[in-house]
Amino acid sequence: MEPGHIEGTEAAPKHAHSGQDCRLVGTVLARIGDKWSVLVVMMLADGPRRFNELKRMIGGISQRMLTFTLRGLERDGLVTRTIFPTIPPRVDYELTELGRSLREPIQALGAWAFAHLPEIQEARARFDRREGEKP
């Protein structure tokens, strides 16, 4: 399977809130949790962007991964892909309504991460120090 493609279409749950839902929700969280997907969604928060524009903004993503990530987001209905048949070709990516509804919880998470960054860094440093003085 290619990166960015997440399973979860087969075996729909029959009962509301069955144990199986967990796995399905898991496939959704897998996409949300994906490092690149999150970054792309954040980059698209302010409006449509072009392929290479996104690539530059993110910096550190390969064209391959960006392609797969965008495909995945498109597949999940979070992003639309608009092709302008010009020369040179131009493709715009934009959040759908669903994608926009995701901004809020994602930014809450981002805010949390940003707010507690110092704490976490400190905890990591402390842990690694204790770790290092053992042997």
Added chain:
Amino acid sequence: MEPGHIEGTEAAPKHAHSGQDCRLVGTVLARIGDKWSVLVVMMLADGPRRFNELKRMIGGISQRMLTFTLRGLERDGLVTRTIFPTIPPRVDYELTELGRSLREPIQALGAWAFAHLPEIQEARARFDRREGEKP
């Protein structure tokens, strides 16, 4: 590097909100985004749990991954590890205050995923159908 261990301690950012912050926040989001970490945090939401208890609750995680996941969470200061020197040995894992503060944004995300599950499944099915009828 072992699974569960996430870099991000080296090269602290000098200016608030510099471009480098993105990468650091990324390391935090990487932990949050981690499938197993999220599940473990959710399992610990209601109070402390033992190792095998967590293993059973999650079901499908290997002892190896559970170990690494818990180590990572401990390293980030999200979870405490308490050893009872009894026979047989017993170890409790519990969310720290920081870990508990994470429950809210995480559950918001979970709620979003659950709420939009049908939409997403539909989008996936539609996408895969169009995909399949091309060749």
Added chain:
DNA sequence: CAGAATCCCGGAAGATACTG
């Protein structure tokens, strides 16, 4: 019971080159 250590494989992802 709660891990640590070792082995091993498949898939995720980078680099590069080609195309419409």
Added chain:
DNA sequence: CAGTATCTTCCGGGATTCTG
């Protein structure tokens, strides 16, 4: 510019075995 195709590398993570 916006991809696709291919090759290769690497490491996430499962299965198993061994301790305290």
